[in-house]
Amino acid sequence: MQQQFIVVRQHTENICRPLELEDYVVQPVADASPPKWHLAHTTWFWEEFILSKYANGYKRFHPRYAFLFNSYYDSVGERVLRLHRGNMSRPTVAEIMEYRAYVTEKMTHLLTDMPPEVQGLIDIGINHEQQHQELLYTDIKYILGHNPLFPVYDTNFAEQSTAPVPTEAFVHIPEGLYTIGYTGKAFSFDNEHAVHQQHLGAFSISTGLVTNGEYLEFMNAGGYDNPLLWHSDGWSWVKEKQVISPLYWHKIDGQWHRYSLSGLEFVNPEHPVTHISFYEAAAFAEWRGMRLPTEYEWEAASERFTWGQRWEHTNSAYLPYPGYRKPPGAVGEYNGKFMINQMVLRGASVATPELHSRKTYRNFFHPGLQWQFNGIRLCKK
Amino acid sequence: MQQQFIVVRQHTENICRPLELEDYVVQPVADASPPKWHLAHTTWFWEEFILSKYANGYKRFHPRYAFLFNSYYDSVGERVLRLHRGNMSRPTVAEIMEYRAYVTEKMTHLLTDMPPEVQGLIDIGINHEQQHQELLYTDIKYILGHNPLFPVYDTNFAEQSTAPVPTEAFVHIPEGLYTIGYTGKAFSFDNEHAVHQQHLGAFSISTGLVTNGEYLEFMNAGGYDNPLLWHSDGWSWVKEKQVISPLYWHKIDGQWHRYSLSGLEFVNPEHPVTHISFYEAAAFAEWRGMRLPTEYEWEAASERFTWGQRWEHTNSAYLPYPGYRKPPGAVGEYNGKFMINQMVLRGASVATPELHSRKTYRNFFHPGLQWQFNGIRLCKK
Amino acid sequence: MQQQFIVVRQHTENICRPLELEDYVVQPVADASPPKWHLAHTTWFWEEFILSKYANGYKRFHPRYAFLFNSYYDSVGERVLRLHRGNMSRPTVAEIMEYRAYVTEKMTHLLTDMPPEVQGLIDIGINHEQQHQELLYTDIKYILGHNPLFPVYDTNFAEQSTAPVPTEAFVHIPEGLYTIGYTGKAFSFDNEHAVHQQHLGAFSISTGLVTNGEYLEFMNAGGYDNPLLWHSDGWSWVKEKQVISPLYWHKIDGQWHRYSLSGLEFVNPEHPVTHISFYEAAAFAEWRGMRLPTEYEWEAASERFTWGQRWEHTNSAYLPYPGYRKPPGAVGEYNGKFMINQMVLRGASVATPELHSRKTYRNFFHPGLQWQFNGIRLCKK
Amino acid sequence: MQQQFIVVRQHTENICRPLELEDYVVQPVADASPPKWHLAHTTWFWEEFILSKYANGYKRFHPRYAFLFNSYYDSVGERVLRLHRGNMSRPTVAEIMEYRAYVTEKMTHLLTDMPPEVQGLIDIGINHEQQHQELLYTDIKYILGHNPLFPVYDTNFAEQSTAPVPTEAFVHIPEGLYTIGYTGKAFSFDNEHAVHQQHLGAFSISTGLVTNGEYLEFMNAGGYDNPLLWHSDGWSWVKEKQVISPLYWHKIDGQWHRYSLSGLEFVNPEHPVTHISFYEAAAFAEWRGMRLPTEYEWEAASERFTWGQRWEHTNSAYLPYPGYRKPPGAVGEYNGKFMINQMVLRGASVATPELHSRKTYRNFFHPGLQWQFNGIRLCKK
Secondary structure, eight states: OHHHHHHHHHHHHHHHTTSOGGGGTOOSSTTSOOHHHHHHHHHHHHIIIIIHHHSTTOOOSOTTHHHHHOOSOTTTSOOOOGGGGGGOOOSOHHHHHHHHHHHHHHHHHHHTTOOGGGHHHHHHHHHHHHHHHHHHHHHHHHHHHTSTTOOOSOTTOOSSOOSOOOOOOEEEEOSEEEEESOOSSSOOOGGGOSOEEEEEOOEEEESSOOBHHHHHHHHHTTGGGOGGGSOHHHHHHHHHHTOOSSTTEEEETTEEEEEETTEEEEOOTTSBOOSOOHHHHHHHHHHTTOBOOOHHHHHHHGGGSOOOSSEEEEEEEOOOOTTOOOOSSGGGGTTGGGOSSOEEEEEOOTTSOTTOOOTTOOEEEOTTOOOSOEEOOOEEO | OHHHHHHHHHHHHHHHTTSOGGGGTOOSSTTSOOHHHHHHHHHHHHIIIIIHHHSTTOOOSOTTHHHHHOOSOTTTSOOOOGGGGGGOOOSOHHHHHHHHHHHHHHHHHHHTTOOGGGHHHHHHHHHHHHHHHHHHHHHHHHHHHTSTTOOOSOTTOOSSOOSOOOOOOEEEEOSEEEEESOOSSSOOOGGGOSOEEEEEOOEEEESSOOBHHHHHHHHHTTGGGOGGGSOHHHHHHHHHHTOOSSTTEEEETTEEEEEETTEEEEOOTTSBOOSOOHHHHHHHHHHTTOBOOOHHHHHHHGGGSOOOSSEEEEEEEOOOOTTOOOOSSGGGGTTGGGOSSOEEEEEOOTTSOTTOOOTTOOEEEOTTOOOSOEEOOOEEO | OHHHHHHHHHHHHHHHTTSOGGGGTOOSSTTSOOHHHHHHHHHHHHIIIIIHHHSTTOOOSOTTHHHHHOOSOTTTSOOOOGGGGGGOOOSOHHHHHHHHHHHHHHHHHHHTTOOGGGHHHHHHHHHHHHHHHHHHHHHHHHHHHTSTTOOOSOTTOOSSOOSOOOOOOEEEEOSEEEEESOOSSSOOOGGGOSOEEEEEOOEEEESSOOBHHHHHHHHHTTGGGOGGGSOHHHHHHHHHHTOOSSTTEEEETTEEEEEETTEEEEOOTTSBOOSOOHHHHHHHHHHTTOBOOOHHHHHHHGGGSOOOSSEEEEEEEOOOOTTOOOOSSGGGGTTGGGOSSOEEEEEOOTTSOTTOOOTTOOEEEOTTOOOSOEEOOOEEO | OHHHHHHHHHHHHHHHTTSOGGGGTOOSSTTSOOHHHHHHHHHHHHIIIIIHHHSTTOOOSOTTHHHHHOOSOTTTSOOOOGGGGGGOOOSOHHHHHHHHHHHHHHHHHHHHTOOGGGHHHHHHHHHHHHHHHHHHHHHHHHHHHTSTTOOOSOTTOOSSOOSOOOOOOEEEEOSEEEEESOOSSSOOOGGGOSOEEEEEOOEEEESSOOBHHHHHHHHHTTGGGOGGGSOHHHHHHHHHHTOOSSTTEEEETTEEEEEETTEEEEOOTTSBOOSOOHHHHHHHHHHTTOBOOOHHHHHHHGGGSOOOSSEEEEEEEOOOOTTOOOOSSGGGGTTGGGOSSOEEEEEOOTTSOTTOOOTTOOEEEOTTOOOSOEEOOOEEO
16 A cells, blocks of 8 residues: 555656646646646645544644645635636745655655555545546646647657557447446445446447547538537537637648647547547537447446547436435545536546556546547447 | 417417517526517427428518527528527517418418328427427516516416425335336427336435425525535536525515515415526435435336426436437437436426426426426435 | 707607617617617606705605616616616516606606706706717617618618718818817806816818728728737727628628618718727728827817717827816716726717707717717828 | 846846746736746847847747747737736746847847947837836736735835835926927837927826825725725726725735735835725725826926836826827837727836836826736825
């Protein structure tokens, strides 16, 4: 446990290593957060929920940090409004790294002799920090990818594996009752619990993800101009944001490029398309005469295909499983309070840390967001 | 059929009878429409989808009305933006009544000798007009209820039946596979089709609706001040809109009043609470340590309780049933395009026209809307 | 006085005579008001400032009207927010006409035996109502001109006189000290008082107004595409509102048309251009290598040219004359509180009632507004 | 000239010396800019208007910087939108300091053998950089003063001199013709040229500025709650922004504090009030039964009082002097394009660099801005 804790803490810092100090500070859009904030917030979590409660005589690193680095935990105290995070030049990155070192050291010490009732919270803390590692990648990409100079994050960063892309094929899944939810013994989030039966009709699901080449066909066929392919809210989104392509795509001298963490490059038609919103995924599926899977279908079929490079859009709203109850107190705010207005994504992505994925994992976003490494898997019948 | 058509057309006009001419014109909020617009739009539907296609030599009443009274049918043509409907003083109410008479007469004639393939569209037209009858009531209430003079619509209009309110009791529904969707032979919407099996765990559901008195307890216990009871988006909604009570409630001289279509009155603690958003319904349920039913639970249990005065909030997102496919063309826009970002309501309300309700009917609204005659039924376990 | 009062009251109602009842109700933009509101507000003014104070035993027509028809007079009481005026279907037009008749009758009676100290207020009331007559025309034009059916207000309404347009000529005004402000004995507003000396350098001013034909040259020369011609805020206005022509201009089948109160018509190149904002007037002048006059120059030169069909843009901000003091109380809010962020217009327009113009009159609007019958007179040196 | 150039360039950098690197990056409000941007933009000015035109074989430091650091000069090229400046983590501060060194060196070389026709542009460049020095102070204060940790900029920075505050006294200025505008031989801006005569009535003007103590009296007398004291737009501003005190004031434990560049401190009742908008200054004057001076009165009286610590609000709109013509080309955008919707401030402030003030200098801001070191001087009669 101590070992895992230290590895996770270091990984967070390693993700930031290629950055210039200035990159830690900015927040170009309300949905993203400055890397500096992620570094501090994940540290605050340990301080707030574990050290201040279970470490004898623990002295907080700074009296105002609980106010500054709290996120959505309305019950803990006031919050610095999410969209002002990018205006906070202080504390400095150096001060936050000190804060991290201080808390990491105190936690390491606590973990040598941990009260058994804390185990669950520590698991949450580790998984919480891993979730922010994922967000660090997506937010860093947003920061660098919206800079007119298109700075490279890491020339060796591969946004997709070089494994051969499977040819499109559909596997058939028979009608039946399927068990949904996490049944293992390792950590999982409360939103995966409440294991239950789900009756599914027969369906077919693709073994591969939609590629850039296929998505370009949709674009060239006028996909962004045909309201009949879109949800009503999706069409409003296209018009209001003037969307004409996935995020990070740029037409330069007549040629589609995309910004990746290794720099600006040609769009590779064989790579899986990514940075498309739920609305775009659904419109593409409609255009192909198919549909997105539900999260139940995805989970039931997940042994039959390879996944893990792209969070995959589903046509399921993020809602509680039958029998789900929010845990009491501030930790109860972790998942339950977001169970409205969002759609479920399944799988994992190139930004997901090792050991932080499983087939029952439920990620969730508002349907108009593009900044995740997401993708499209199709379903029919 | 001809008879039913005429009855429906007349009912639409009857709903407007108590209005002053000025009331037909205004649109105090983007979500509502002027009564004048409802009168014209329901007429346009017949003209656009039936008369102009199936009535030999049909001459449109006015060349611009297709543009003016189209609603969400993006594929038919340009639209007058929804939020400008209340700025259109012309055509006048008298002109729209002429338009109605003209189309009703042409339709009546067509119905004497109707091509059989039109039957389905006529059913849709009738149900479409009935949906707008419901909206006429809610929009008229919004218009009058937001006027500082609180004008009476009809002193005899009862927003709830005088039948004794059932004492709160919970009925138990056993685990099992339940058939969901419309299996009868009368008209139903495409979103109720695709009949399928749904596996449900055991649960208990209340036979009565939450009353004003119970809701006042929630208010008095600080329900609107406790973020832990609310969804994250719900809490933002409360703060941004400064909501402190159901819609149409006014504290006057220390006493809660509510505007009803029969005028301003004291809040009756025994009546079912209404004009609460999904967010409020969910927060109330959380406060009571219970939850809202899913739409499947509601449908499975619906024989066990009385319903029909309030559209009832469910915790189900409005999504396609397994196997659902949008019908082709503009009529395909009817339901499918709205299957995102909305929650399902089940039942019917005092505004629902006769013969326009059934247990499989799926209504849907964004979770922050209060202007429907909705209500709260609780579930536990 | 009594006679003048009655004439003014009738003229207000006459302006509305060609309207359909529905036209009285709507408010398509926050800057305009529904005709119904103008009818009531001008009546409220008499009730609030004269009848309720000077008519013995006067009984207000309705207890809530002071709340409903108050405008900007923050010190009198609460206000119904300006942008909700168009949502008020009640009181009805008929009720407001009753209100008018009631107040007109009481006032007529009071005027037979008027306390001498009221004279000044009555002058203000008459001039106040005349200002709203002007606004009635501009707001009616906005309502009808933004209706997709382009309804005619009055086929005989001439937006410009048929007198021959003067050929462009410039008259020279010598350097000197000029007296500015109203020195006569009839009514004038406080903002014209504080007569003072203004030193002006020599300048030349055009005897004619810029015509549609000249303005079309500006448009065809790319005037709306060249940021160097515009104020910084003006350029933002052009971009944000996507302005490409004066208000009410429509290019139909390749031909410029304009909506006038007598209906849609071809743009007549010899008529004076109108419905252009200050920003457009200033950009046009810049393009011509000239400038707009200041209000002092305009007043000093006003005997040398014909004016009265168009309010004329000046390059003067609406500020107090030296020595100006706001009158005490609510009437003091009449002019002084608007002396910021607005530009002065001089002259009068086709919408101005008889006897309501003089060379010292100061009208004022925000620089981005187009809905007045305004125009451009040029100055050089 | 070379010497002056070097001193100015160094002063810009010196102002930033106390900052942490993170402070260079952020932009907490659209009206402020990141210090990094000021450092680069002032450098770009030299490169764009002088080096690229007059230095033989000059090679731009970076091909994209003209795009990134252009400000309002619409005619030079595209602009990075003003409100995205704070999202640009690259170029880094180190890169911008290199850019500065490169341009300073090239300029220094050019200045040893300068073509005479460049003199005027160099004067503008120096004064332009000095204006940004002033903005650096105000923007740094905004950045630090809006940080919840209230970091100190420089413990020795005095926001006001320790010279004794003059007791309030009014000096009388007689009626007459006064010469307005710059008549000297040193550099001045085009907006001060076009020297002309202005006729002024007699008036009295205060020799001292309004103090915090006096302003507290206004606050305690309900100044922010009385609409009769405010312009209409000012009252909307108070309500919308919920203003209850000058900027940077905080009531802590019942005691008014203010953030200054030397840290959080008690409000000193004897210091001149600052960080109040034009609206607040005008409301205060109204409350005192006095008024703000016009810019002409200020200039005519300026020998009679001490000024230089606070930019002083006037009741004059920022408009061209009689005979003013915009210079041709991009430099012509410098002043003329802002001559709308802004009010003139006169004097200078603690943030103004040495040699950058004179009695004819015209500064200008929108009336709702508080972030300048401004102040109130009163006038009567």
